[in-house]
Amino acid sequence: MLRPSSLRGRLLLMVLGTSLAVWLAAAVMTWIDVRHELDELLDGHLAQAASLLVAQEVPELEDDDRVDAPVLHRYGRRVTFQVFQEGKLVLRSASAPDAPLVGDGRKPVSGFHTVDVGKRPWRVFATRGADKDVQVFVAERVSSRNDILFAVLRSTLWPMLVAMPILLLAGWWAVALGVRPLRTLGAALARRPAEDLRPLAAAGAPDEMRPLVDALNGLFERIALLLERERRFTGDAAHELRTPIAAIRAQAQVALGAGDAPQRRQALERTLAGCDRASRVVEQLLTLSKLEADAPxxxxxxxxxxxxxxxxxxxxxxxxxxxxxxxxxxxxxxxxxxxxxxxxxxxxxxxxxxxxxxxxxxxxxxxxxxxxxxxxxxxxxxxxxxxxxxxxxxxxxxxxxxxxxxxxxxxxxxxxxxxxxxxxxxxxxxxxxxxxxxxxxxxxxxxxxxxxxxxxxxxxxx
The missing domain is CATH 3.30.565.10 (Histidine kinase-like ATPase, C-terminal domain)
Known part of the structure; x- marks a missing residue:
């Protein structure tokens, strides 16, 4: 069914291959678009969280003291923050390390960065505090973003993936239904006897098949004319050659039974005349046959x-x-x-x-x-x-x-x-x-x- 020489196979491969290619292209475009939008959204959340930390006053602590924020959610360890003042860590989340996420905590750092912390990639937003000696870091695991991305794609592409087999079956059915008139025409031609040159009925044929049906009907008409010419030529030859051949035979019999030379000579001359007449008839028939052949x-x-x-x-x-x-x-x-x-x-x-x-x-x-x-x-x-x-x-x-x-x-x-x-x-x-x-x-x-x-x-x- 799918061999390259099969029209139905070619149509199926084109339709289904195109559908699959479009589905994959849509999935890739969805992946890229969702990932971009998700990064923009979560980066905005990091910047917003950093702004809240900047707006807060840094507590007065002793030299070696710092404040660890409590974990209030099971996903809290996937998000972390740090606040440094004069190069010292004064506030952090429970999952944050002691070392600055970006830089050394003294040199000002700002903007978004992707760094490895504990062999895991983190997305970090760095900014300065209200006081110039305050440095704020807010970070999030990149894997968390990927989990959200996969969840969104799963909810988006899963229905499309489930619908793909249904689409394939629908394409197979549509192609099979579309080429059915061709199979019907082929079966009808295969059942036809050789002498049946009647025109094919084109009333129910699709528009794309009408040129083929018209061409076949034209071919049948030309074959019928050709066969008619051949029959007519055969009938003409049999009709016209019958008389000179009979005359030649009669004169040959006369020559065989002639008792004297003059009678035999006369019979032979008539035999030659009959041969000339038969030759002329054949020449005329061949000329007429060539003229009726409609050759250029x-x-x-x-x-x-x-x-x-x-x-x-x-x-x-x-x-x-x-x-x-x-x-x-x-x-x-x-x-x-x-x-x-x-x-x-x-x-x-x-x-x-x-x-x-x-x-x-x-x-x-x-x-x-x-x-x-x-x-x-x-x-x-x-x-x-x-x-x-x-x-x-x-x-x-x-x-x-x-x-x-x-x-x-x-x-x-x-x-x-x-x-x-x-x-x-x-x-x-x-x-x-x-x-x-x-x-x-x-x-x-x-x-x-x-x-x-x-x-x-x-x-x-x-």
């Missing part, structure tokens, strides 16, 4: 025209193979803030979709320009286009328009929309007013004029 991404000034130029140059070969005309019109220095790699993926998906879903001989026009404070990336084609209901469904995973013969997974649009969201851009699909097919516009917040990245400069020089 770099943001640099990027020349959007240079990115589009590099993508068009890469995909132009596929367009030529289908006798399609791919062109680019880009204004200079259209700069946006973002990740150049992700922007290239966005542009590649848009252009690739236009190539895939447009018939042979179609025109695909890519444009980059400014539109007021925004930068626009536009991809136009003269393909069959999409109906309004189909355009509304773009971005849904695995959605493909009915009647489309081109291969695809429908993930490309999800990737485009996710990258656009990361860059604060908007995506709009509409009927192309110039070519009659599909027109896709991506609007980016334009960046201030700044040096673009070296990769974009290199692309512009190609």
């Amino acid at each position: 991404r770099r943001s640099d000034p990027v020349d959007l025209g240079a990115v589009a130029q590099a993508v068009v140059a890469e995909l132009a070969v596929a367009g030529i193979a289908r006798h399609q005309n791919v062109s680019l019109s880009a204004e200079p220095h259209v700069v946006v803030e973002g990740d150049e790699t992700l922007l290239a993926v966005l542009c590649r998906n848009l252009v690739d979709n236009a190539l895939r879903y447009s018939p042979p001989g179609a025109r695909i026009e890519v444009g980059v320009r400014r539109a007021g404070p925004r930068a626009l990336l536009v991809v136009d084609d003269d393909g069959p286009g999409l109906s309004e209901p189909d355009r509304q469904r773009l971005g849904q995973r695995f959605f493909r328009a009915e009647g489309s013969e081109a291969s695809g997974s429908g993930l490309g649009w999800s990737i485009v929309q996710r990258i656009a969201a990361v860059h604060g851009a908007s995506v709009r699909a509409l009927a192309s007013p110039r070519l009659g097919g599909l027109c896709v516009e991506v609007g980016f917040p334009a960046a201030a004029e700044a040096p673009v990245r070296a990769g974009a400069d290199a692309a512009m020089r190609k």
Whole structure:
């Protein structure tokens, strides 16, 4: 319970240690203060007693005579006095010695002194009498003062000493009660099954625990989102890879059973096409999974025209193979803030979709320009286009328009929309007013004029 790693033990040690330290400090301060006040009081009594002796007349005695005062109280031997006249002891208490308490009795002495008489310390007050040849000493045992001091301290500190164990128990109970919500929370978390990611109830939690409960609820929410993404990724992969894998298997069976070389070659080519499609689906799924991971991404000034130029140059070969005309019109220095790699993926998906879903001989026009404070990336084609209901469904995973013969997974649009969201851009699909097919516009917040990245400069020089 009191180990350093225990919060309750630490609190107990701090509370009880502080209480004990305060009690000891109070006892020391009481000791010092009471001793000072007691010394002042008893010194005043010695001075007062000396003044009474001074006020009295010294009796006329013979040369060798002296008067011994009687002992009237059982503590009388703890207080003593002496009166000397012309160096001779003429009056004393029964417990006083013959020799002067301070000095030799002839030389004038005054004030307070602490001396040893009979191996015991005495507090002595010395003063001159009414006659100049009279010396008065009044003394008290120091041990008597200590006895009074201990009696006062005993009556003062004893109740505090008795109360200390009660205070310790009360501190232990208060700390145990205070950390009970933490123990309750820990027990509740320990009993939870791994799949239970419901938020913790924070209604009855102390104010100091609310940040912890809120942080745990936020963690549960992030874990739930992460698990949902993993489940969705697994479901997407299983859903989309099922078709190409089945096609590859079917074509492999055809190739095994083919009786002539042309039929076998055709089956193997379709098998390779199925492998390419499966590879593309995996690549798209991985890209989408990375985008949904919400990892920090770099943001640099990027020349959007240079990115589009590099993508068009890469995909132009596929367009030529289908006798399609791919062109680019880009204004200079259209700069946006973002990740150049992700922007290239966005542009590649848009252009690739236009190539895939447009018939042979179609025109695909890519444009980059400014539109007021925004930068626009536009991809136009003269393909069959999409109906309004189909355009509304773009971005849904695995959605493909009915009647489309081109291969695809429908993930490309999800990737485009996710990258656009990361860059604060908007995506709009509409009927192309110039070519009659599909027109896709991506609007980016334009960046201030700044040096673009070296990769974009290199692309512009190609």
